[in-house]
Amino acid sequence: MKFVFEKRKTQLKRLLFLIPFISFVGSLFLSGLLLLAFKTNPLMVYGAMFKGAFGNWFNFQETLVKAIPLMLAGCGVIIAFRMRFWNIGAEGQLVMGGIFAAWVSLFLIDFIPPWLVLPAAFTAALIGGGLWAGIPAILKAKLGVDETLTSLMLNYVAIIFCQYLYNVVWIDPNGYGFPGSKIFDKAAWLPRLTGRVHLGLIFALIIALVLWFMLKKTKWGFELKIIGESPMTAKYLGINIPKNIIIALFISGGISGIAGMGEVTGIAHRLTHGLDMGYGFTAIIIAWMSQLNPIAAIFVSILMSVLLVGGDQVQRTMGLPSAIGLLLQGMILFPLLAGALFSEYRVKSIKSIGEAVK
């Protein structure tokens, strides 16, 4: 007997939801084995994580706060991945958005009316993230340079540049040498809905909905899909691939940039460390788990945020390393990646001639 893989004509809808779920359970199970090895009851840890993320109103707010940048960057990544453009630079695009928003909040603010500050910061973040994603996009579209590696490298350029800004150039002269710019003027503070949950949540929900509609229902979304699935067909249909790549990536990076703006103007109110927390990398996992569906990305982002916040809480209440959250995050994709084969391919067994004769 021999097994072969045959590509399914259509992805199985049932598996589309089942597989991420199984992956999540699988990740809990595998990590549970590890916890058992350290004589820790995994059920107690998971219970504490769940309670830490949902247990009371304050904790739940924290889960939402951490989910905001994940939702936005996740949506950004989805656009690029739809056309199989492997933009793994969301981290850097997020940081660049934060830098641009901080520039508006620190300097441009003196020249514009207060009501214009936040819209200007929003636009600046969009442009900052967009331009940063635009570099690998243009290099790919015009010269054919591999986007995976260029977008990855640019992450670190942005992160180091950001550190340089808040450690040296924009450092608060009255900050006793602590890394970070001065606190922004109130006009540049993104309004908060409740607790630390800021307006970025609304941005994220609206962007996800609009994006879902655009990808699903418009010609633009269709074109991205065709470019991803079959560049030859796209060319045949007269789709301008380079132009599409550049525009889509500008939007992709721009949305990640808005995530950076949310962190800077909504949480820290200054440019300081914490922008490069790895949200941009987690966003890639989110995009993958949500099977490139922006609505699904909202929920997956909350799930990932639960792991992060839950991890912190486990450290506080049980004295266990908060890295458990990261561990679970990393592990969640292994069963998912392995399972994707079965949603995209059908396993067929064929009897070899020898066996058929028997």
Place this chain on the structure above:
Amino acid sequence: MIGLITSLLAITISAGTSLLYATIGEIYTERSGILNLGIEGMMLMGAVTSFAVSYYTNSLFLALLIAMVVTAFMALIHAFLTITMKANQVVSGLSITIFGTGLSSFLGKRLGPESNNFNLYGVNGKNFPDIQVPLVGDWPIFSAILNQDILTYIAYLIIPLAWFFMYKTKKGLNLRAVGENPRTAEAMGINVIRTRYIYTVIGGMFAGIGGAHLALAYTPGWNEHITGGRGWIVIALVIFAMWNPGKAILGTLLFGGINAIQFRLQAAGTDIPASLLNMLPYLVTVLALVLLTVYENYGKRKIGAPSALGKPYMKEDK
């Protein structure tokens, strides 16, 4: 002056050793057509496991061995997901890194002695001593090269061996064929799947040695940020070396040198240019990628990435 150069060179070589191992490993992996972005996670795991083993057993050999086994296993996960299950290589590699970052941090806070609250951070283990070659070992310049730890000496040997294996042996030819054109390679009778598995796992072991060198020689001890993003610099160095193990030395020396200069500048109290120097490896890599691509577009010779890099291989689809 000669003293300054010697000491800078000594730090450069020591800083470059871990990069060199991981880079040569990743070159072999990528040459087979598999991109492994899990290097950062594997180096962290190599560092934490080797340090823990050296702390408890005092055996450096065992420490190195365990680190290699652990990272080989991590690379095996990547190989299984991307080769057998045809998963996306970028996403799988990133998962390995996130997983390795989380697990190494977790282990670092659990594997330590009870007296230190199970923390490995802040305890001292046995580490690789510097060995001075007699006679020439204390000459200027020479003392930088010939007053290093054993892993660095082995690295000196590995560079020509890795180059020779890839370009002058049948197995090396097969490897390159698999990365360039797997279908033709298969037709030539090479087992593509097996080749990819082997070199992905070898790449993982090398990343493990790189991590172990950090924890047992370059900056002895364990802390969560011990790699300082070196796993990503390795990805850059592979490009910089144009996938040629012989050229890996140039990149590692350059980036090791940047490390060494930072050491000096920080000691002198000026970290302004130091932070910008950090950017250089990444910028240079983007530039190198552009130049390589443009050269290939207009030139005749193929010098860049293996053609099949990142693409899953399906025996069945025709």
